[in-house]
Structures are given as structure tokens and as C-alpha cells.
Amino acid sequence: MAIIPIPPDETERMRAVERTGVLDSPREPAFDQIAELAVATCGTNIAAISIIDRDRQWFKAIKGLAVSETPRDISFCQYTIVQSEPFVVEDALLDSRFRENPLVLDGPRIRFYAGVRLISQNGHALGALCVIHPSPMRLGEQQMNTLRLLARQAELLLDIRAQEREFRSLASRLSSVVESMHGAILAKDQKGHVIFANSAFCRLFKASASPELITGAEFSDFSPAIASLFANPEYFLRSTCAILEAKKVVNGETFTMADGRTLERDYVPTFVGNDFQGHMWVYRDVTARKNAERTIERQRAQMAVAARLSALGEMAAGIAHEINNPLAIIRSSSQLLSSCLEKRAPGFDQEVRLSAKINDTTTRIAKIVSNLRSLGKADDKEPLVCCEVKSILHDTLELCAARFRENRVSLEVGAIPEGVSISCRPVMMVQVLLNLLNNAFDAVKDLAEKWVDVEVHHHGSEIEIYVTDSGEGIPQAIRDRIMEPFFTTKDVGSGTGLGLSLARTILERHGGTLSLMPEYRHTRFVVRLPVALAQPESGTTARAG
Amino acid sequence: MNNEAGKILVVEDEDDLREIISGLLQSVGPQVVVAQNGRDALRELENGNFCAVVSDINMPVMSGLELLEAARKQGRDVPFVFVTAYGERNNLLEALRLGAMDFIEKPFDNERLVEVVKKAVEVGTAQLSLEKELDRLSEGTSASSEQIARMRNMRRAALLMKIENEIYCKKKD
Numbered sequence: 001m002a003i004i005p006i007p008p009d010e011t012e013r014m015r016a017v018e019r020t021g022v023l024d025s026p027r028e029p030a031f032d033q034i035a036e037l038a039v040a041t042c043g044t045n046i047a048a049i050s051i052i053d054r055d056r057q058w059f060k061a062i063k064g065l066a067v068s069e070t071p072r073d074i075s076f077c078q079y080t081i082v083q084s085e086p087f088v089v090e091d092a093l094l095d096s097r098f099r100e101n102p103l104v105l106d107g108p109r110i111r112f113y114a115g116v117r118l119i120s121q122n123g124h125a126l127g128a129l130c131v132i133h134p135s136p137m138r139l140g141e142q143q144m145n146t147l148r149l150l151a152r153q154a155e156l157l158l159d160i161r162a163q164e165r166e167f168r169s170l171a172s173r174l175s176s177v178v179e180s181m182h183g184a185i186l187a188k189d190q191k192g193h194v195i196f197a198n199s200a201f202c203r204l205f206k207a208s209a210s211p212e213l214i215t216g217a218e219f220s221d222f223s224p225a226i227a228s229l230f231a232n233p234e235y236f237l238r239s240t241c242a243i244l245e246a247k248k249v250v251n252g253e254t255f256t257m258a259d260g261r262t263l264e265r266d267y268v269p270t271f272v273g274n275d276f277q278g279h280m281w282v283y284r285d286v287t288a289r290k291n292a293e294r295t296i297e298r299q300r301a302q303m304a305v306a307a308r309l310s311a312l313g314e315m316a317a318g319i320a321h322e323i324n325n326p327l328a329i330i331r332s333s334s335q336l337l338s339s340c341l342e343k344r345a346p347g348f349d350q351e352v353r354l355s356a357k358i359n360d361t362t363t364r365i366a367k368i369v370s371n372l373r374s375l376g377k378a379d380d381k382e383p384l385v386c387c388e389v390k391s392i393l394h395d396t397l398e399l400c401a402a403r404f405r406e407n408r409v410s411l412e413v414g415a416i417p418e419g420v421s422i423s424c425r426p427v428m429m430v431q432v433l434l435n436l437l438n439n440a441f442d443a444v445k446d447l448a449e450k451w452v453d454v455e456v457h458h459h460g461s462e463i464e465i466y467v468t469d470s471g472e473g474i475p476q477a478i479r480d481r482i483m484e485p486f487f488t489t490k491d492v493g494s495g496t497g498l499g500l501s502l503a504r505t506i507l508e509r510h511g512g513t514l515s516l517m518p519e520y521r522h523t524r525f526v527v528r529l530p531v532a533l534a535q536p537e538s539g540t541t542a543r544a545g
Numbered sequence: 546m547n548n549e550a551g552k553i554l555v556v557e558d559e560d561d562l563r564e565i566i567s568g569l570l571q572s573v574g575p576q577v578v579v580a581q582n583g584r585d586a587l588r589e590l591e592n593g594n595f596c597a598v599v600s601d602i603n604m605p606v607m608s609g610l611e612l613l614e615a616a617r618k619q620g621r622d623v624p625f626v627f628v629t630a631y632g633e634r635n636n637l638l639e640a641l642r643l644g645a646m647d648f649i650e651k652p653f654d655n656e657r658l659v660e661v662v663k664k665a666v667e668v669g670t671a672q673l674s675l676e677k678e679l680d681r682l683s684e685g686t687s688a689s690s691e692q693i694a695r696m697r698n699m700r701r702a703a704l705l706m707k708i709e710n711e712i713y714c715k716k717k718d
Contacts, residue, residue, distance in 0.1 A: 320630065321603060321630045323630075324630035324650075324651040324652060325559050325562060325630050325651060327651065327652040328562055328628075328630065328651035328652040328653060329559070329561045329562050329565060330652070331652035331653070331654075332562075332565045332566075332569070332652070332653070332655050332658075333565060335654065335655040335656075336565070336568070336569075336655065339655075362652050366652055
């Protein structure tokens with residue numbers, strides 16, 4: 001047996017064969033017809049489109065013989081693929097390479113063979129188009145030319161199969177990427193029919209069918225009404241119409257959904273030349289990101305306030321001395337003046353009153369200075385003690401109950417959870433609650449309906465104290481400012497404008513928060529504090545009992 | 546007790562305030578002496594009998610606390626009342642540790658100032674008369690100076706306790 005010819009590019013050639021995906025594929029009329037044409041042209045009994053695999057030749061099409069493959073080492077076509085010119089054996093019995101070939105001695109008893117190799121798009125031989133006859137013969141020039149043309153047709157077909165295969169695999173990879181993408185994607189053609197929608201999109205818009213069923217249809221047929229999906233459907237429709245009209249890329253437009261989620265969407269139109277081909281919408285759920293952004297924003301604002309307060313506190317400590325000295329002069333002088341005037345009374349009522357006013361004012365200034373100092377002062381030196389919430393509330397109520405009673409403001413206190421303690425500086429906590437209660441009192445004392453309500457809730461590691469008054473809430477315009485130092489809604493002279501900011505600062509130093517609940521129909525503040533881990537003895541017994 | 550009553554020393558760097566305080570204290574003691582800072586005050590203390598010192602804390606040249614410390618080093622037990630614009634606990638604790646009797650925060654009520662200083666004057670006056678009595682006693686004995694010193698201390702302590710008792714009981718009524 002002669003030496004088997006191995007093409008120098010065998011590895012790349014095999015890769016090219018695999019790329020076609022044609023090996024072991026079903027028979028196809030297009031290839032069969034080429035074989036038939038070859039038989040008709042050349043007048044042979046047999047024609048085949050043979051693909052040379054690693055160790056066999058496999059027939060994509062074969063006419064005149066009922067086999068699907070033969071071993072490579074006995075094939076004629078293995079010779080064809082290593083030469084650019086057609087390979088012709090006019091009589092196999094006269095050729096030393098084939099004289100003892102089983103295909104010659106037995107089976108089809110080949111005597112004549114003519115093959116033209118089939119080249120892939122990138123120049124590797126895939127196999128051959130060949131004609132075979134059981135008796136010696138010779139092909140005319142016309143017949144050889146036609147065989148060459150038919151081979152080119154077979155090459156084209158193989159190339160198309162390879163491209164189709166690649167396209168299919170790409171499409172399936174793409175669709176799995178699209179499917180697994182976090183974003184919801186909808187692509188439509190120029191008529192508005194769905195080209196594809198991923199399941200994220202179907203879920204987002206609560207479609208009643210799977211992505212496969214939606215393809216080719218109008219998405220709106222499967223989706224609930226837009227009005228039920230969006231918090232502001234008019235805005236959504238208006239914006240969508242404008243975008244569809246403009247056909248320009250839009251990035252990061254945000255919407256609020258009816259269920260409170262925040263969505264962001266992109267619009268990408270597709271053009272071939274100047275022709276609009278359709279477009280793609282990509283929606284992303286950015287609720288978590290937006291919430292995180294809001295939290296960060298809030299924390300930054302809190303930090304800014306804390307920094308400002310601390311600077312204020314430092315300054316206040318510095319100027320306390322400078323202010324209190326002259327203040328002492330004013331106060332003492334006004335008191336001296338009062339006693340002088342009283343000795344000469346009557347007739348100085350007006351002067352006595354004015355002098356008393358000076359005295360009261362010095363008290364107020366001194367209080368402002370002292371509050372300012374505590375705002376920024378590092379009062380953390382005072383030790384934290386574990387104290388029951390109930391006792392803090394009782395102390396607070398004791399201090400202000402009389403004032404409420406005297407002014408006929410009803411003060412309701414809900415059930416206070418037993419045995420819940422917080423780690424705190426109790427005097428400061430009383431100061432915070434007293435401040436809230438006094439603010440509430442001042443807000444309602446002149447209203448027709450006047451009540452203040454205190455509720456305490458215990459959730460796991462947190463205690464919440466709600467202070468609600470019968471007022472109508474705090475106007476939107478000043479909500480953000482009420483906890484700023486020096487902001488006050490009270491009449492000039494009746495408040496220092498430091499109460500809430502001081503309360504908040506104290507709570508923050510205790511790991512808690514003070515917030516206004518703007519959505520509530522009355523004015524409602526909530527104090528949140530972490531519950532102490534170690535409960536005092538009394539608490540444990542109270543629960544056990 | 547009143548015949549040899551001591552003077553009150555007012556130490557304050559702010560002119561107007563010094564004037565006001567000394568004016569207010571005219572009713573408490575027979576004579577009020579003023580100083581602008583700790584150093585001047587220390588010089589005054591060396592020269593005369595004082596039954597109370599009413600002093601600012603934060604002053605140029607020598608602070609109120611330094612004045613108190615220096616006075617105690619010289620063996621002067623005169624009661625100190627601080628009038629301070631600071632109100633900082635650290636300063637006040639330090640003052641009490643050094644032996645201050647009381648303190649008032651600025652701005653203060655005139656009545657309260659008078660009241661606090663009156664108390665200090667009572668203690669201071671008692672101390673002064675005790676010192677004189679001890680001086681008189683020690684003149685006629687043959688006891689050693691050491692024995693005299695010990696006796697002085699014991700009597701002083703006993704008397705101080707008695708005085709303080711009287712004052713605080715009177716306050717409670």
C-alpha cells in the first residue's frame with residue numbers, strides 16, 4: 001500500500017471541517033442535486049460529495065452507491081484534497097497506488113476516478129466532489145469544467161452551512177446572555193412587533209405569556225394596562241411618545257412604579273443607513289441603588305450638621321466667657337436698678353417692668369449660650385447607665401404633667417413596655433423627651449382640639465417613642481430646617497431655636513435618631529433608640545413574673 | 546465678733562463687674578477691698594485681715610485658682626467664693642479640691658451672690674477670731690512651740706466643725 005498523503009495544514013483543515021458542522025448531518029436535496037448533476041454531466045455510475053474526517057471519508061451526498069462512509073486510508077479523495085488541480089485516475093488497475101485497493105478489488109470495483117477538492121472560506125480542503133465509474137474512461141474538457149463549477153457550488157453550500165451554524169450558536173449565546181441579564185430587554189421591529197423580550201422584561205411588565213410566545217406579536221396584548229404599572233402613567237406615556245418620535249438614544253431615564261420601585265430605562269434605535277429598523281428598550285430596577293443613594297445623602301447631611309454643630313459648640317465654649325461677663329454686668333445692674341426703683345415707689349411701675357424685662361432677657365441669653373455649648377460639647381465623659389425606659393418616661397411626665405393639666409391639654413400615654421432598658425445618660429433623655437413634649441404643648445395650646453399623645457413600641461433591638469400632637473403637621477417648606485440650630489417657629493423670645501437640634505444631637509450620641517413623620521396627618525415625632533443588651537435585674541424579674 | 550471683723554476682698558478684672566460686686570457686698574462686710582488680678586489680690590492678702598475672698602477665675606496675670614493655691618501655701622485659710630463665667634466642671638472641681646468654699650456662675654442673681662458671700666464671711670470671721678484666741682492662749686504658757694502648734698490645729702478643727710454646724714443648721718431653718 002502506498003504512503004497515505006497527509007495535508008500540511010491537517011490540524012487547521014480538521015478545524016475547518018468541524019466548523020461546517022456537516023459531518024453526520026442528514027441528507028439534503030441541495031447536495032444530492034449536485035451529485036446528480038455530476039453523474040449526468042460526466043456519464044459515470046457514481047458521484048459523491050465526500051468530506052475527509054480524521055480517519056474516514058463521509059459522504060454528504062452520494063449518487064449510485066449505498067454507503068455513507070469508508071475508511072480514509074483507502075479513499076481516493078484523500079489524494080484529491082492535497083492538490084489544487086483535479087485528481088484523475090483513468091484506470092485504477094494501472095495505478096500502483098490503487099491496484100490493491102479494496103474499493104477497486106471489491107465493492108464498487110472502481111476503475112475510474114475524477115475528483116475536485118472542496119475548499120473552505122479560509123482556504124482549507126474539506127473534501128472532494130468526485131465521479132466514479134466501474135470501467136476505465138476519460139472526461140472531456142467541458143465535463144471537467146462543469147465538475148469544477150459543481151464543486152464551487154458545493155463549496156458555497158458548505159460555507160453557508162458553516163455560517164448558519166455559527167449564527168445559530170451566536171444567537172443562542174446572545175439570547176442566553178440577554179436572558180440572564182439583570183436588565184429587562186424588549187426589542188421591536190419598525191412595525192412595533194416584538195423581535196425579542198427576555199423573561200426579566202416579561203416579569204417586570206407582568207406579561208401573561210413567555211418570551212417565546214410574545215415574539216412577533218404586540219407586547220401590549222400580553223401586558224396589563226400601563227396605568228396599573230406606573231405611579232405616573234401620563235408621564236410615562238408622554239415621555240415614551242416623545243422618545244419614539246425623536247428616535248434618539250436615551251440613557252438612564254427614571255420612573256417610579258405603582259408598587260414603589262424605581263426603574264431606569266435606556267432607548268436604543270437601530271438604523272441601517274438612514275432606514276429605521278426598530279429599537280430596543282432596556283429597563284433596570286434601580287430601587288436598591290436609589291435607596292442606597294438616598295441613605296448616603298442623608299448620612300452626609302447628618303455628618304455635615306454634626307460637623308457644623310461641633311464647630312458651633314467649640315465656638316460657643318470660647319465665647320461663653322466673653323458673653324457671660326458682660327451679661328453678668330447687665331443682669332446685676334438691672335437687678336440693682338429694680339431694687340432702687342422699688343425703694344422709691346410708687347410711680348416707677350413702667351421702669352420696674354422694663355428693668356424686669358432686661359433681667360429676663362439676660363436669662364434667655366445665658367440659656368442660649370449654655371445650650372449652644374452642650375450642642376457641641378463632648379459630654380460623653382458622663383457615664384452611660386442602663387436605665388428602664390419606663391422610669392425615664394415617668395420622670396419626664398412628672399416634670400410636665402402639671403403644665404398640661406393647668407392648660408387643659410390632654411396628655412395621653414399608651415402602655416409602656418415593661419423591662420425594656422436603654423444604655424443612656426438619663427438626665428439627657430429626660431431633656432430630649434421634655435423638649436418634644438414642650439414643643440407639642442406649645443403647638444397645640446391655642447388650638448380648639450388640643451391633645452398630645454405618647455406611644456412606646458418595642459421591636460427587637462429598638463425602642464420607638466412616638467410623640468404626636470393634635471397639630472396639622474409641619475409644613476413641607478420648613479420640614480428640613482426644624483432640626484437646624486436657631487430655627488424656630490415660636491414667637492421671638494419664647495424659644496431659643498436650639499431645642500430640636502439639641503435633642504437630635506443627644507439622641508445621635510446615644511446611637512439613636514429623631515425624625516419627623518411627615519406622612520402622618522398630625523405632627524408626629526419619633527425617637528428611636530437601641531435597646532440595652534444587658535437588662536437590669538428588675539426587668540428580668542418583671543418579665544419572668 | 547464684730548469688733549475686729551475682717552475685710553472682704555473682691556478680685557475681678559472687668560471694671561464694671563468689680564464695681565457692681567463690691568457695691569453689692571457693702572451690705573455684707575464692713576470693708577470691701579478690690580483687686581484687678583490674682584497677683585494684686587495676693588499682695589492685699591499679705592497686708593490685712595480678710596474674712597472672705599470673692600474672685601473671678603479667668604483673669605490675666607494670675608488666675609483665681611492660682612491665687613487660691615498661693616494663699617493656701619502661705620497658710621491663709623480665708624474662705625474663697627468663685628464667680629465664674631465658665632461653669633466648666635473641671636475648673637470648679639479643681640477649685641473645690643484646692644479648698645474653695647462655694648461658687649457662683651455668671652450671670653448671677655444679686656441676692657444669691659450676697660447670700661453665698663454672707664455664709665463665707667461668717668466662716669471667715671469665726672476663723673479670724675479663733676486665730677486671735679489661739680494667739681492669746683499661747684502667750685501665757687510654757688509649752689513648747691510644737692505642743693502649741695498641735696493644740697492650735699486641734700482647737701481649730703473642733704471650732705470649724707462647730708461653726709459649720711451652726712451655719713448649715715441655720716440655713717435649714
